Each structure stands twice: as structure tokens, then as C-alpha cells.
Amino acid sequence: MEEHLDALEIVSAKGDRHVSNNLSDSRTINFRGSFNEVETLYQIVVKDNPIARRYCDNCGFSSVFEFNFSNADRGLVEAIAERWRKKTKSFHFREFELDLLPLDWYMLTGIPIGDLTKNQVVMPVLGELTYASLDDLYFQDFKGFEKWNTKQNTISLSILRTYIKSRENTNNVECANVLTRAFFLWCFGHFLIASSSGRVDKRWVLLLDNLDKVGEYDWGLASLGNTYKFLDGWSENGKDLSGMVMVLEYWYYYYFRNMQPLLCQTPSGEHHDVFPKISLFKKTNIKPRKRGQRGGQKDTKKHSVSTERAQIDTRTSALCIWQTWLNSVYSEGEQYEYALQLSRVRFVFFDLEKDYKRVSCYLDERFQRQI
DSSP states (O other): OGGGGGGSOOSOOSOOOOGGGOOOTTOOOEEOOOOTTHHHHHHHHHTTOHHHHHHHHTSSOGGGTTOOOSSOOHHHHHHHHTTEETTTTEEEOSSOEEOOOHHHHHHHHOOOOOOTTSBOOOOOOOTTOOHHHHHHHHOGGGTTSTTOOTTOSEEEHHHHHHHHHHTTTSOOSTTHHHHHHHHHHHHIIIIITOOSSSEEETTHHHHTSSGGGGGGBOHHHHHHHHHHHHHHHHHHHOSEEOSSTTHHHHHHHHHHOOSOOOBOOOTTSOOOOOSSGGGGGSGGGBOOOOTTOOSOOOTTOOOOHHHHHHHHHTOOGGGSOTTTTTTOTTSOSHHHHHHHHHTTSOEEEEOSSOTTSEEEEEOGGGOGGGO
């Protein structure tokens, strides 16, 4: 992959068009990549359904299915993303740069990344099929829903969600394949490889034809690359902030330990060492502020963007926890080593729809202090 980097314009002398040139609090941003409803829909799919549960357990991104958070802090995500520079592929703070490492991605989300035995995620080709034949083969159960359109090459996430919700409290063993495919497609478009459209291309269903083989793909690399792609684009246009960008909220908490919710503690007074690391901030681990008590933060109470910017601007090199995963008991094992080794090399992210098209890159030499 390293030989492709010469063709990328990593540093340019052209004019700097960057989102931070316009820090209006009133600008409209299209957020995609939320973890909302993931656990709710997952429980519908796997309830009393061992076949669907097996598919989900082995899909390669099952760690995300039990994330259950309160409202995400979009202001914090926006304030962090404003510091992303396309030319350096990093977040620029007052004294230093940080990156969203492959190792960070694995530790935060639990999605394996960097296993060379896994297949690259690429949009399947139709071959002799047509979109109409895809509808007949895979989407018969969706045709009666509102907003269904056989002429479109994409399917709305709202249709997928409505179908899954319609199967609540019913026996879903016989429709386990259809239901699981609908859930995975919803995951693709809602957070895993989300775009800004609220829709997902119907061709992805071909990758889900054999649900036992979904886990043979490197979903960590695909989801991280998709997030890099949208960070690059958003840093210049300031409109569509997609991919799994909401991971940045929890990434910030671990690197700086400020502006985070007040957490419950273990009997010994320590915070839980959990995996994936994001799960530390699930609803069940948040300590609500008692009436009349000063300090602390309810998870439903978020900060304004201007407050987030002011706090981030005070972060110095001395306040950064550079090797934030070093003391975790989960910093070992085969998948950890894959993510660690990937974080130590340069590589290119390719487009998910066109595997020959380069969309971003990772520059390991700039971030060795984090590893």
C-alpha cells in the first residue's frame, strides 16, 4: 500500500480552505454515524432466534450491538472535527497533533482491524443481475412499506428500521436470514460505513448473501477509512459529518479526561477497565447528579460548541494521555497486535465502491508518540 502514497497530495501550497475559517454556531451540519437504537434493533433480531444470534455474533462488528448510550455530545464531536487537517491527516491542537489510530479504533469500538487474512470490504458488482432482480431475490418483504421505490438503487434506512420493528414480539426463526440482512444493511447505512444520505446501496446485500461469511471482512479498516474520508471532506465544506464520527467523543474522553460524564466507580474507587472502551460510558455506568449536588454532569446535559472549543483550546501536551491504552488488561492478544502493527505503518484507504480509488491515508510517522 505504501507505493500509492506518492500520488497523494499530503502537503500542498495551495490556498487553505478549512472549516475553522467559519466558526458560526448557527451553521447546519448533517450528522450520520449514530449508535442510537443499535441495541434496541439488535435485541429484536436475536430474541429467541439462535440462527440470527449466530450470524450477529460472527459478523465481525458485533461489539457495537450492545452499545446503549444517552444523547451523544454532538457539540464536542463538531469541535474536535474542526481541528482535523486533510493535509496532515491529524487533529491540530495548540501545541501538538493527534490522530485517530487504528489501535484507538479497535480499543474503542472492539471492531477488529488489520488482520491480513481478512478480505477488503468493497461494493459487490451486479454482474448479470439488475437492481430489479435484487428486489425479487432479497427485498420482497419490503415492497409493501411506505416510501418503497423499485426504481431506486438504494433503500431507505427508515424502511429497514420499520421492517425490523414490525418483527418485534413475533417468531422470527423462519425469517432469520431476511431479518438479519435487514439489520446488517441498516448498520451499514446508520453507522458502520454510513454516508450522508440516510440510504444504503442495495448492492451491499450481495455481500450478505452468505451470512456466515460476513465476518471474513475487515470491517474495522472499512469503517475507519470511511470516517477518514468524511473528516477530510467535512474539514473543507463543513456540511456532511458522516462515518462513525461519534467515536470522537469517547476518543477525546480517553485522551484528555475532561468534559466527560460523571462515572460510577468500583468498590475500590477505580473506574472499570472495560472492553470495548466506549462501553465505559453506557447508561448503566453513568452516575446521575443528585438534586442540590454541585459538580458532575448528567449524560443528557451536553455543552455548547463554544464551550467545547474553549476547553479544547486549553489542552496542552502535558495534559494529553499519550499512550492511553498502555495500562489496560485488554492491551494484549492477537487482535490487539494486529491493530498495533497497522498503527506503525503508512497505508492508504481505498473507496468502498471503487477499490482502485484512493480516498485518504494514514501517516504513522507523525503519531509514534501515541503508540
